[in-house]
Amino acid sequence: MFFRSLRFRLPALFLLGILLAAVVATLIAVRFFQSYTRTHAASELRREAAGIVTLYEGQAGVGHVSPGNLQLALGGDRIYWVPAVAGASLLAGPVPQLPRSEVPLARVVHRSSPAFDLDVQGSTYLGVGQVVRLAGIPVGALVVAKPESALRSRWLQLVWRLAIAFGIGIPVALALVVFFSLRIVRPIEALTEAADEVAEGHYGVELPEQTGGSEVARLSARFGEMAVRLAESEALTRNFLMSVSHELRTPLTSIFGFAETLLRQDILFGEEERRTFLGYIASESERLTTIVDQLLNVARLDTGDLQVNLAATDVRPVVAEVVRAAEQAHPAGDHEFIVDLPDERLDAEADGDKLRQILGNLVDNAVKFSPAGGKVIVTARRPNDQVVLIRVDDEGIGIPEEEQRRIFTKFYRGESMERDPSTTGTGSLNTSSTAARSGYWASLASAATVSALVSAISQG
Numbered sequence: 320m321f322f323r324s325l326r327f328r329l330p331a332l333f334l335l336g337i338l339l340a341a342v343v344a345t346l347i348a349v350r351f352f353q354s355y356t357r358t359h360a361a362s363e364l365r366r367e368a369a370g371i372v373t374l375y376e377g378q379a380g381v382g383h384v385s386p387g388n389l390q391l392a393l394g395g396d397r398i399y400w401v402p403a404v405a406g407a408s409l410l411a412g413p414v415p416q417l418p419r420s421e422v423p424l425a426r427v428v429h430r431s432s433p434a435f436d437l438d439v440q441g442s443t444y445l446g447v448g449q450v451v452r453l454a455g456i457p458v459g460a461l462v463v464a465k466p467e468s469a470l471r472s473r474w475l476q477l478v479w480r481l482a483i484a485f486g487i488g489i490p491v492a493l494a495l496v497v498f499f500s501l502r503i504v505r506p507i508e509a510l511t512e513a514a515d516e517v518a519e520g521h522y523g524v525e526l527p528e529q530t531g532g533s534e535v536a537r538l539s540a541r542f543g544e545m546a547v548r549l550a551e552s553e554a555l556t557r558n559f560l561m562s563v564s565h566e567l568r569t570p571l572t573s574i575f576g577f578a579e580t581l582l583r584q585d586i587l588f589g590e591e592e593r594r595t596f597l598g599y600i601a602s603e604s605e606r607l608t609t610i611v612d613q614l615l616n617v618a619r620l621d622t623g624d625l626q627v628n629l630a631a632t633d634v635r636p637v638v639a640e641v642v643r644a645a646e647q648a649h650p651a652g653d654h655e656f657i658v659d660l661p662d663e664r665l666d667a668e669a670d671g672d673k674l675r676q677i678l679g680n681l682v683d684n685a686v687k688f689s690p691a692g693g694k695v696i697v698t699a700r701r702p703n704d705q706v707v708l709i710r711v712d713d714e715g716i717g718i719p720e721e722e723q724r725r726i727f728t729k730f731y732r733g734e735s736m737e738r739d740p741s742t743t744g745t746g747s748l749n750t751s752s753t754a755a756r757s758g759y760w761a762s763l764a765s766a767a768t769v770s771a772l773v774s775a776i777s778q779g
Contacts, residue, residue, distance in 0.1 A: 325507060330493075330500040337492050345481050352474045360445055360465050361434035367396060368432060368449035368463040397444065399462040403428070417462065422448055427460045443467040506535045510542055522550035566610055570603035577603075616676075627670045634665040634674070634707050638699050641678040645686060645695070654686055659698040667707045681711040689715035 400414040401422045417439070426433045427448035437446035444464035450457050513524040524546055526539050577596045581588065588596070642658050678697070685695045693714035700708050 326501070326504050329504055330496045333496040333500060334493055337496065338489075341485065341488075345478075345485075348481070349474055349478060352477050353470075356470050356473050357434075357445060360470055361447055364396065364434070364445070364447035364463045364465060365432040365449070368447050368461055371398065371463065372449045372451050372461050397439075397464045397466075399439070399446075399464065400459060401427075401448070401462060402459040403450075403457050414461075422446070422460065422462060424448075424460060428457055437462070437464050439464070445470060503535060506539055510539060513542065513546070517546055517549065520553075522546050522553065563610070563614070567607065570606045570610075573603045574600050574607075627673060629668045629670055631666055632669040632671050632674070634667055634669070634699055634709065635660045637671055637674050638678060638697055638709065641675055641682055642697055644679065645682045649686055653691055654689070655692070655694045657694060657696045659696065661700065665699055665701055665707050678709065678711070685711055685713035685715065689713040 398414055399417045401417050401419060401424060403424065417437075421437065421439070423433070423435055426435070428450050432447050432449050434445060434447050437444040444466055446462045446464035448460040448462045450460050452458065509526055513526055516524045526543050577600050580586075581593065581596055638660060639658060642656050646656050682695060682697065689695065694712075696710075696712040698710045698712070700710075702708050
């Protein structure tokens with residue numbers, strides 16, 4: 320398991336990359352050094368050959384120059400004579416001869432000291448030929464040769480030194496690779512453990528703070544934000560289920576109580592009492608239907624199945640109808656409803672049912688979260704040829720600034736809503752999402768004493 324983990328594989332991958340790069344660099348360096356050594360040796364041999372030829376040409380027929388002494392002075396390099404014509408020899412002293420077939424004599428005569436490979440009695444040499452002229456006539460070539468073993472020993476010394484450098488550098492590289500790899504792996508391991516915790520439903524995970532602005536640091540920060548959002552979402556869902564359970568239980572309890580009362584055999588109810596009880600049952604059933612419709616709308620909004628039927632609509636009767644329904648739903652004197660509408664028509668391309676639902680949510684919230692006896696003002700105007708603006712004002716406590724950006728989040732209930740267990744958190748979502756799907760625009764403005772939710776309807 321350890322060998323499959325990132326803790327092992329990442330350093331191993333880095334180290335393998337370093338080793339491959341080092342091997343390739345070494346091969347290239349050795350190859351270049353071999354070429355440099357051969358070129359440098361050829362230059363040395365040319366200088367030696369030119370000097371010896373000059374010496375022999377000056378001493379020919381006069382004195383004797385020992386080839387052994389010359390080879391000793393040359394550091395072990397070999398000297399050979401290649402006659403240009405049969406019988407040609409150096410009178411200055413005996414020099415080992417080579418057959419013309421072993422040396423590219425034509426290149427030596429016509430070019431300036433060319434370098435070539437030479438095989439003498441099974442030994443390989445790097446040779447350089449220098450033409451010898453007597454009285455201006457080429458009589459042969461003097462070859463100065465260096466054993467390949469001497470050249471090989473030079474780059475073998477380089478390889479040995481590189482091996483020593485490898486022996487020192489690889490442990491250092493391994494330590495650095497492990498150190499920097501762990502700096503990458505440890506945050507990822509922490510993220511993996513945190514992801515396992517989140518998968519098990521534990522959203523309160525804490526991640527070590529990452530600095531430097533790296534990709535891992537940004538990933539860690541985003542993962543922490545995701546965990547917070549998941550925790551908030553779970554809390555919202557839990558609160559929503561509690562609220563829905565409470566809101567469903569209230570009308571169900573009323574319906575059950577009135578129905579059970581009507582079924583009693585020991586009490587005879589008059590027609591008026593029976594109609595009153597049935598009216599309560601019908602009212603509570605309608606309330607249940609409203610709650611279920613809101614939940615269904617949330618599901619339709621999530622799946623994109625909400626149907627919107629746009630048509631030319633006069634906004635004024637829709638506003639008046641919504642306000643009348645709110646007045647009937649709340650006790651007289653509980654709130655004062657004020658409707659401010661122009662005399663002329665306010666035509667717009669709108670879905671009347673969806674518009675009625677949106678305004679109903681806004682007015683209902685205005686009543687719920689404003690003090691008894693307060694004013695709820697609904698205004699409709701046409702600020703320009705493109706927009707019809709509907710404004711709902713109340714005298715409520717307002718919505719704190721930090722909550723305003725989340726007020727349209729599904730199931731979100733602000734601190735003010737927490738005091739009213741009958742709110743499920745679906746109203747604001749239905750208002751915003753339905754408005755968006757209907758081609759409307761919904762926004763929020765809030766102050767300390769006045770809150771207003773503005774819905775504008777495009778005229779199309």
